[in-house]
Amino acid sequence: MDVTPRYLGAGSFLARRDPRVLLLVPVLYFVAVANVADLRGMLVCAAIALVYYRAAGIPWRGVRANWVFMLTFTTLLVVVNSVFTAADTRVGAGEALFAIPLTGTQVTWATLSYASTLLIRYASLAMVSFPVAFAIAPSDLGVALARLRLSQRLAYGVDLTFRFLPSTVAALRETIDAQRVRGYEHSRSRDPFRKLASLKPVVVPVTVNALIDAEDTANAMDLRGFGAKHRTWMRELAFGRTDYLVMGGFLALAAVMTAAKFFGPFGEVWAP
Amino acid sequence: MSTEALSPRHSPWTIDSRTVVFGAVGAALYAVLGLFSFLIPGTQSVTVRPAVALVPFFGKRFGVITGFFVGFVGNVVIDLIQGAGLIWWNWSVANGLVGAFAALIFTVIPPISSEALRHIVTALGALTATALGLLFIITDLWILGIDFNTFLFLNYLPALLANGIAVVILVPALDAAWEPLAKRAGL
Numbered sequence: 158m159d160v161t162p163r164y165l166g167a168g169s170f171l172a173r174r175d176p177r178v179l180l181l182v183p184v185l186y187f188v189a190v191a192n193v194a195d196l197r198g199m200l201v202c203a204a205i206a207l208v209y210y211r212a213a214g215i216p217w218r219g220v221r222a223n224w225v226f227m228l229t230f231t232t233l234l235v236v237v238n239s240v241f242t243a244a245d246t247r248v249g250a251g252e253a254l255f256a257i258p259l260t261g262t263q264v265t266w267a268t269l270s271y272a273s274t275l276l277i278r279y280a281s282l283a284m285v286s287f288p289v290a291f292a293i294a295p296s297d298l299g300v301a302l303a304r305l306r307l308s309q310r311l312a313y314g315v316d317l318t319f320r321f322l323p324s325t326v327a328a329l330r331e332t333i334d335a336q337r338v339r340g341y342e343h344s345r346s347r348d349p350f351r352k353l354a355s356l357k358p359v360v361v362p363v364t365v366n367a368l369i370d371a372e373d374t375a376n377a378m379d380l381r382g383f384g385a386k387h388r389t390w391m392r393e394l395a396f397g398r399t400d401y402l403v404m405g406g407f408l409a410l411a412a413v414m415t416a417a418k419f420f421g422p423f424g425e426v427w428a429p
Numbered sequence: 430m431s432t433e434a435l436s437p438r439h440s441p442w443t444i445d446s447r448t449v450v451f452g453a454v455g456a457a458l459y460a461v462l463g464l465f466s467f468l469i470p471g472t473q474s475v476t477v478r479p480a481v482a483l484v485p486f487f488g489k490r491f492g493v494i495t496g497f498f499v500g501f502v503g504n505v506v507i508d509l510i511q512g513a514g515l516i517w518w519n520w521s522v523a524n525g526l527v528g529a530f531a532a533l534i535f536t537v538i539p540p541i542s543s544e545a546l547r548h549i550v551t552a553l554g555a556l557t558a559t560a561l562g563l564l565f566i567i568t569d570l571w572i573l574g575i576d577f578n579t580f581l582f583l584n585y586l587p588a589l590l591a592n593g594i595a596v597v598i599l600v601p602a603l604d605a606a607w608e609p610l611a612k613r614a615g616l
Contacts, residue, residue, distance in 0.1 A: 160461055162509045183515055191571075223511065238575055279516075286516045290509045311498065314449040314456075318502055321457035329461055349477050352467060353598045356479050360599060361606045364458055364483065368607065371454040378446040 160322050166292030169214030175400045176293045176301035182209065185407040186285045189414040190278050198414065198423035199274045203281040205410060210284035213292040220287065231279040239272040240264060251428055267428040274426070295319045300390040309388040325367065332363045444494050452498035455487040459503030460510065481592045482599030484524055485555035488531030489600075490607060496528025500562070519568040527562030527592075534558055548601040555600040559592050 166172045171179060190202050242260050253263040262268075293301070299316030303309050333341075336358050344355035396404075417423040462480035484503070488496025504521035534554045541547045566584055569575050575584070 160464065160510055162506075226511075227516075234573070238579060282516055289515050308444060310444050310449050311452075311494075314453045314498060315502055317449065317453035318456040318460070318506060321453055322460060322506075325454075325457045325461045349467070349594055350598065353477065353479055353595060357599065357602050360462060360479060360482070361602055363462070364486075364603055365606050365610060367454045367458055368451065369610065371450045374454075375447045375450040378450065383446045383449075384444075 160326050162295045162319070163219065163291060164294055165215045165219045166213040166288060167294070169292060170212040171209075171288050171292045172213070172294070174403065175394050175396050176297045177305055177394065177396070178400050178403055179288050179293050180301060180305065181404060182407050183282070183285045183289060185404075185411045187282065188411040189407070190281065192418055193278065193414060193423050194271060194274060194425055195423040195427045196270045196274045196277070197427055198417060199277045199281075202410065202414065203277045203284075205406075206281035206284040210287060213288040215287060215291045220291065223287070224283075227283050228280065231276060235272050235276045235279070239275055240268060265428070267426045270428050271426045297392060297394075300392045300394060303388070303390065304394050310384055313383075313388060321367075325363075328366060329359070329363050332359055332366070336362075442493055448492060448494050448498075451487065451491045452495040452502070455483055455491075455495065455499035456502040456506060459483050459499055460506035463503060463507045464510070477591045477595055479595050479599060481524070481527075481559070482555070482595045482603065484528040485531035485558045485596055486600050486603045486607075488528035488558065489535040489551070489554070489604065490611065491532075493529045493532040496530075496532045497525040498528070499525075500528040501525030519572055520566055523563050523565035525562075526565050527559050530561045531555055531558035544605075548605065551601045551604050552597045555596040556593050559596050560589055563588055563592065 164172075186202070186206065190199065193199050193202065240262070241257050242262060251265045251267055253265055254269075256263050296316070296319070298319065299312045302315055303312035341358050344352050346352055346355075414423065459480050462483070463478055465480070466476040466478040480503075484496065484500040487499040501521050501524060504524040505515070505518075508515070508517060508521065531554065534557060535551075538550060538554060541550055563585060566588065567580055569580055569584055570577065
């Protein structure tokens, strides 16, 4: 079981950026695409998101499964909500192309255009979000959050979480092996209650042992004066000119798209 | 014996070394155990993730900040490991709120001497915290553009059912195992 985050974009253009850029860009992009109903406007944003994603240098074979899962889930969501049912759809003024047999939903060009807009929105949000998962060095996350004005202690907690991952996996494996020696077998029952109850001999000792070890760690940190003064970090972060350009670009995109939604055509569904 | 989660010297809002370390340990546990899930037979997409029980447990035992940290950071780490990035950030916040609500609920519940009653109250308190925290996914109405029925019947209720089963069974078990150790350690 591999639980360590995969730093697939190491050395790429985005990996060389200040990690705060990679954390803030999805927020700005989300502001830009929220409530965009026009397919043409969405395609412009998606093109920018694609360029950004390509700059992360994430190899396709490393994220193929992630993309398959993401696209399958969102396609189902959009088709069910926006085409098969009227949960989140737009009909527009055009003539109906056809009706869905079971639900009776009338499908027009506007319906298909809006559904495509939603699907592209989700896919493009994934494009700007994947670099957070694959192009930020896990060791940089704590310092990046601290520099984003999150509490220094909580930022250190994020750092510590990643450090605890390998030892937690090791403890889990050890506990499962130890319980198997005592005759533990994971339930193959289809009853979810029985299945959960059968996990107690693994979940409880792993948790309790981790908490006992945590007490030692907390004492050690207290002895070293944790939290007494402003914390410094080995890794120094500083925005460079390119970082400002990337951030400025997405800030401009967010501003332009927000204005276009309110004053221009992008708040309405476009039908060919 | 008592149900009270935190000793009187600890405020549920404190951020000290224990908050940070127990939060980090809880988030790591949640991230590792959270990779295991199983489907409820007869449903299309309702998966039970046993690790969600850790969130109200940590909230109850270690306070609001730790509870929120375990749910939020643990869920974000799972998303990072699975490669989803921050797309489902509101679900991570909802998980964090489960831990925070658990801390607040158990702070106001007075000590209970009966062990059986304590387990029942722990299960019900954790279930209530789960129901309240998961309400945050109503933000899907604006983020995903879904309607209220979709939120209620496809998102909220299935998630509450799946998480509810896990917390009702595992939180009292975790709490009962930790109670004597916490007393011994003076926590």
